[in-house]
Amino acid sequence: MSTAMAIATAGSPRLPTLREELRLLPAAANRDGSPAWTVQDPLTNRFFRIGWLDFEVLLRWSLGSARDIADSVNEETTLSIDEDDVHELAGFLEQNSLVRADTAQAVDRLRDRAARMQTSPLQWLLHHYLFFRIPLVRPQVWLAGLLPYVDWVFSRTTAWALAALTLTGLVLAGRQWETFAGTVVEQLTWSGMLGYTVALVFAKALHEMGHALTATRYGVRVAHMGVALLVLFPMLYTDTGESWKLHRSRQRLAIASAGMVTELALAGLATLAWSLAPDGAVRNALFFLATTSWVLTLLVNASPFMRFDGYFILSDLLDLPNLHERSGALARTWMRRTLLGFDEPWPERLPGRGNAMLIAFALVTWAYRLTVFLGIALLVYHFAFKLLGLFLMAVELVWFIGRPVWAELCVWRERKGEIRRSRKRWAGALLAALLLVVLLPWQTGVRASGWVHAERQQVIHSPLAARLAVVPQEGAVTQGQPLFALQSPELALSAQRALSLADARARELIGLSGFADGEERRQQLQHQQDRYLAEASLFQGEQQRLQLVAPFAGVLTDLDPQLAGGVWVQPRQPLAILVDPSRWTVEAFVAEEDMARVRVGDAARVYLQTRSREALVGRVVEVDATRTTMLPHAMLDANKGGSIVVVPREGSAAAAGSASAAEHAPRDALYRVRIALDGRPASLRMALSEVVITGQAHAWLPGLLERLAVVLVRESGF
Template identity: 40%
Template sequence: MHAGSLQADGSPSWVLHDPCANRFYQLGWASFEVLSRWSLGSVDVIVAAVNAETSLQLVPDDVEAVINFLSRHQLLMAVSAEQSHWLWQMHEANRPSRAMWLLKNYLFFRVPLVRPETLLNRLLPWCGWLFQTRFWWAMAGVLIFALAMVSRRWDEFTHTFSAYGGVSAAIGIGLSLSLAKVLHEMGHALTARHFGCRVPAMGVAFLVMVPVLYTDTNDAWKLPSRRQRLLIGGAGMLAELLLAIIATLLWCFLSDGPLRAGAFLLASTTWLATLAVNASPFMRFDGYFLLSDYLGLPNLHSRAFALARWQLRRWVLGLDDPEPEYFPQDRRRGLILFAWATWLYRLVLFLSIAFLVYHLFFKALGLLLLAVELGWFIIRPIVGELLIWWRRRAELHWQQATRRSAALFGMLLLLVVLPWQSDVSSPAVLGASQSQGLYAPAAAEVDKVWVREGQAVKAGQLLAHLRSPALAAQLDLAEARERALAWQASQQPFDIELQQQGPALQKQWQVAQEQVKSLRQQMVRLALVAPFAGRVVDSSEALQVGTMIAEGERLLDVVGPHGVKGEAFVDEAALAGLRQGQVAKFVADGGEHWAVSCRLGPIDRLNLTVLDQPLLASSYGGPIPTELREHGLALLSTTFRVRLEHCDGQAAPLREMAGVARLQGERHSMLGRMIRYLLAAVQREAGL
């Protein structure tokens, strides 16, 4: 038993260490006084001695509570066969089956690798300067100097990785990450040993099959000094910050290569990632233990969760349970908020891990592990709390809290179950019914331009003319060859040598004629003509006299004056309630135009794989998730096309507009929509 720090109410505490299980238990003043007189052997005698020798006033139930605590945690010596049998039964009951062990530990398990105490004892005399204040002031000076050096070469620093890559960068990254993580754990271990704590093991923990190093510093709980425990908890992050300072300085003097890449990574990225992960108090990483020691609240999570559950039962059920433990009002409120923040953080984290696990394995195993992850870490705690509520239903009474909860639950149930939703909002584009782009038929030079942006044109009007010297030269050669073959074909009946070629000569002449015809058609296409009456829009900057343009380059669009059409893109859940002919309203982004009323046209029943509307693609800032691949904009979610027709009679927009289509589908409930979506997702992913 070791002296502990003062508790929140100012009373002393002690730490009871169970070396067999390597567990630590915090004891209050009363428990300590009882254990100090354990040798008296009688409950009544212990109560009398404590009451006589201290200011405490205990009753036999207080001693019985201590006995029950010791028995429950297997801290009592068995002196009979019955007690030994009872301990064995507890051991067997607490030992999980292989299936349960695998279920709880496949996402996280530890593998001890070394017992580092011998190494730490040898290193500690050489590392005493690390724990001196003067050293850290010196490192602060080094940091200021290094930052001043880097600031003079800031552009070079921020573009370190763009200067080289490949194997050298990968080597630098691997070495720097390994060095940072080893020093992180050595920081914990050396600091713990410096303050006299045992470090029984260091090893590798596997988090979602990703290896991370760990150090067993549980012995720090026996330290009475909160400052020492805080230093042990923060030593890993301090070690990485120290490494980042040195790496920043080294970067200024290293030449390009793997070492400089590693120094850049240590100076700019590694320590930030460490802070982002380890400083979080919502999981049992360094930040949690730092906050726990700072507040003086061991088992911070479980105590905060108990308070939050107590408050939740008061709000929802009106249960008048006593507080799990007393805290001042401000601290109690803070712990409850911390518990809710932790639950929300873990919900997001566990959902992310669940879907990560699903994508890491093949589908059958992925679906199983996804269900296990969601069921064990998310659904099981919720169901467990609801079962407690159900078992305590006899304690409920019709009062303000229960009336409020019933009203809110009823409103929520109606909101979820009643089929009141009929509108479907989906990404959409709207444009002119007539719209055609004009492209360069060949690599050419702009010869003449007769129109400008927004100009009205008539059908067949000449818009621009291109000149292609290469195409003209090909045409001259083809015409010369065609004339030569035509003469030979006309002279074949009178020339013995030409007669020997037979029908092949006629075939060559026909091929030459087709080639001339094709080249003349290409020359004609160099004149850009309006396909219909309308306006010129989206003129290319390259459409200037004397500019060389590539084959297939888009030069301008011609938009018709009347008629509007559009396309909307919906998911699988919204598709079921849509019917051709239903009313739809298009609202442009930005609100620059009035809503346009349309009717639903043909509805695709086969989902798209590629999106042909860049305006809506997330790759270009749109709302539809896409990924740019070789064959185009690949869709990342199940998407169907719905055409919008018979829109309000109005002037056609000069350019396509992105917006939202409000579709009038069948009425459906939120619950029904969620169920259909989940079933469709399961069927799709399982290949059913």
């Protein structure tokens, strides 16, 4: 680009001189079909997209004055511009340091700008601790040498083959889904975490190689590769910033999606190999590769709400560079116009519903980032030592969340004179209504998870290992009615043997008559006969225990469908449940902060977690004074489909690796509240439920502040 400066027209202000090293590159056409170009600053490796008007002005920059440039453009093109358009472009060039500092005023401006950009170490840390890069290698030479050997990877045949293998792997893994899901839980150990970490490093290395090789294939220079620290968590990165040189958006899209495609291919091949591999270390390694690649690619990299691959893919698909900045500017303008009534011009107008879509995208992005930043705040608090955790959490909440909100509120305050009175009245009314909602006690419902069961019920089980002879049918039974008849051949054989030995001793006693030493022998035989008779009585008594009868009248339910005549059952194995259908109760587990609002006699509504979503009413009859330390039934455990998160109890076998639900305690402080139901479930079966107790009314904001105060007091000790 020529940078010679002609003598300015007399009386016309002199335009600054363009830097000689700037490069002007063709770019893909804009969405409206108009031509576009890219200005590259090779010193900072930044790219600026310009349109037709800016291009024509830059071509005539050597004319030296805004008046001459505007006249030339108007005469030689169909455009119609004035001097203000030229000065606006000059301001843009100066703002981004694209012009030479060849005057004292320009040098002073650069010095002032450099002084404003100077930050203290603390400010630098606040800006960069969330994310900064450490370049490690300049890979362009060896990437170019490697490309011929891997060029087959980019063929259509390879793509179809990988798709077929991935689909086959997913089908095979689906047939072993229970094993696959169980492996996820089994690998949540320290050794498993190490395996996931190794798999993550390997998958991410291939991810970045996908970006780098694809960029090299399209002639884009990969300036450097290295490690980026995201909240002090290391991750690999590849600099493909020069992909904006490409004027075809399809090529930029290929570079942006290459990492995700590589990881998905790795996940598909690892899933197929896991499905075919035998149990062992190799299969575990394949499992780590499959899960980390699938999860991180789909949940993290594909998200367009952070500057990961999904963002650049969406930008290229929509052909909207700087998507976050442009959508954010539109959303701020929309809020100011809608909420405050500002007559503010739109930053840009996209065809069709483009503006509405970008505004919606910005609002979702803000909500997503708020969630992410809050999660990062909690993460750094829990994983750093307490003092550092509190500091980093404060940085997250104040710097990354509070500061942008405060900056926008400051704009509203400076322009409060533009707000119409009607908007102020509506805002005051809305604020008053909001204060009433958060300060007045109106919320009465106390929600809890519960377990619905008959007040009187008994699990029928076998006391001994035995064989079923008679299996009953589900339905109504009377007290004392035979239910299960079981047989134990060992007991019968032992009883028969004991009776035979007792009969033998009886015959010997008869044969002792007439012997001189018969009395002494008689006592010994009599003692043995009594012992064998006692053993026979014991075995016969055990056999009687195997004849299970109904201890009370009720309904027999939950009969094990695998039971049949001749089937062996284990000791204490549940066979069925006998319930008294006349009275039913609910054991609800209420959070500690809500216990003060629950009283005996409070009404409650119970929603069964069944297909019918049956609703029952009842009343609180008992409130525990101490927290629950053990779940009454395994169905409440979140690991088994319930809603209560549990942890192994200290000193229990579960803490050492046992899976017994009885040895797990609720993670949170929960208190049992027993509710007597006025009716009974239609199915007459135990079921999980959601309980809403009509407790004492409370205000939302005071309750929230109280809980925050409790947390602050609890966490304030070092």
